Amino acid sequence: MKSVLFSAPLGLAFTLGAVSTSHAVEVMRWERLPLAVPLIVGQERVVFVERNVRVGVPAKLGDRLRVQSAAGTVYLRANEPIEPTRLQLQDATTGELILLDIVAEASKSGQSTLEPIRIAEQHASQQAAGVGSSSNGQQPALPAPQTPLPVVLTRYAAQNLYAPLRTVERLPGVRRVNLPPDLSLDLLLPSLPVYAKALSAWRLDDYWVTAIRLTNQATRTVNLDPRLLQGDFATATFQHHNLGPKGSALDTTVLYLSTRGHGIAQSLLPTISPVDATLNLTHTSELTAPMEAPDEE
Template sequence: MKRYLLSTVLLLPIPLASAVEILRWERLPLAVPLQVGQERVVFIDRNVRIGLPASLQGKLRVQSAGGALYLLASESIAPSRLQLQDADDGTLILLDIAAEPAKAGQPALEAVKIVEAERPAPRDTVEASAPRPAPPTPLPVALTRYAAQNLYAPLRTVEAVPGLGAVPLPGDLNLDSLLPELTLSYRALAAWRLEDLWVTAIRLRNRSLRWIELDPRRLQGDFVSATFQHPDLGPKGDATDTTVLYLVTRGRGLAGALLPAISPVDAALNLPRSSSDEE
C-alpha cells in the first residue's frame, strides 16, 4: 500500500528573472523531468498540499520558499507521480516526474510555471448574467462528503467543491454538551465553509466498556445536519471504539451552535435546614 506524506505550502507568484517553461493545467498529468543533482523550480499560484509517494523518501528533496517548489533528486528516479491538492477547493494537479543523470554538455533544466487553462467566455451577456442552476447535490450533503473524503480517502479521490475553503477551529471549543448522557471523549479535527454553511469533523471515542448506538436525534445543539461515520461504537480499547461525527451549521461555526454546558446541581443545597442542623 502506498503512503503519502502531506505538507502544506503557500505558493505565490514572484517575478521570474530567467527562462521559464509554461505548463498549462488541463486536468492531464504534467511531465516535469529532473536531472540528478540539479534542482528544478516549479512555480504555481495556489495554496497546495503535496502528496509524496513513500518510495521517493531519501531520493527526492522537496522544499518550498518564496512562492516556489524546489525539487532535487539525489539519484535516478523511475517515473513517479506527485499530487498537488489545492487546500481551498480540493482541486488536484498531477506532476509526473522522473530523474536521470545529466549527459555531458547537457544544460540545466529551466524552471517551470504552472498556469490554469483558459476557460471559454460566455456565449452572450444573457447567458453570463443568468442565475446559476441549483447544485444537484444539497450543500449539507456536499460538505459532509467533502469532509469525509478529506479524512478517509486518498487525495486523488477527493472531489473538488468550488467556493469551499478550510476555516480555523477555536482553541477553547468545549464539546461536552453534544451527547451528555454518553461516556464519550471529543476532539475537533477540522472545519470547512461553503457560503453560509460550516461543516466540522469531530472524533468521538467511547470511554465505557459497553457498545454504544449513535443516534443523531440525541445530539444537543442547533445543527442543519449530523452524520456519523459509523452507526455505533465498540467498548473502550476495541478497534471499533472510535468514529467521526460531521456537524453542519448555518450562519456560524460550531462554537455558536452548541448549547451551554450545564454544571450538575446538588438539589439538597436548596432544602430548608432542620432545627437539628441549626444546633
C-alpha cells in the same frame, strides 16, 4: 550610417527570438494521476502551479535536488543524477496534493533546454474545451443545481478523515478552524450510551462543520438517530447508522455536524451545574430548635 542600420535589424531579430522561446511552456493536466517531470542535471526547471503550495521532498535526496517555491511557482534544479522519485505539492489552503514523478539525467550533447511546465486543473481544461457549448446546433445543457454548502463541507470533512490526501477534492475558500480546548459534548446525545469527542472543524463562508468521534460504551448495538441530538445544527450526518458493542471493531464512527453563523460550541445546550437545595434553607440548628409557647392571657 551603415553600421547603425545593420545593428537595428539584428537587435530586433534577437528580441523576437527571445520572446518566442520564453513563451514555450509545456502544459500538464492534473487529473489525480502523477505527472512525469524529467530534469537535466545542472538546469533549473520551472513549474507553474498557480497556487500557494508546500513541496514535500524525500529526505534521501539531500542536496541532490534544490527546491524553491514562491508565489505559486516551483523551481527544481538537480545537482546530480536522480532515480525516479516522487514529490508532493500540497496546497497550503485546502491541503490538496499534486504528485510529481521526477527523474534527473546528465546533459547530453546537443540536448535542448527543458521548457517550463504549467499545471492545469481538470476543471480548467474542461472550460477551455468549451463545456456548455454545442457545435452541432443543439442547445447547451442546463447547469446542474448548486450543491448546498453544508453538503459540500460534510463531504470535504469526510474525505480529509477517510480518503487518501491525493484524492481530496479542492474546495476554494475552506479553512480549518480551532476547537475550544474545554469543549464538552456530554449533552450531545444524552439518551445514548456513547462517548463523543470533537476531532476537527472546517469553515466555508457562513457555515462550520465539525467532525465528532462517537464510541459505544454499552455491550449492545446502538442505533444512531439524528433526532436524538440536542443542540442547534443545520445538518447532521453519521458515517455509519449504528455502533457495534463496546470493544468490537464497529464500536466507533464519526458524526459530522454543520452549524451556521458560529461554531459548534455556541450550538450546544448550556451545561447546568448541579444545585444544592440545602444552601437556600435555614441553618439546621434553627430548624430543630423548639418553638416557644404563645403567651397566655
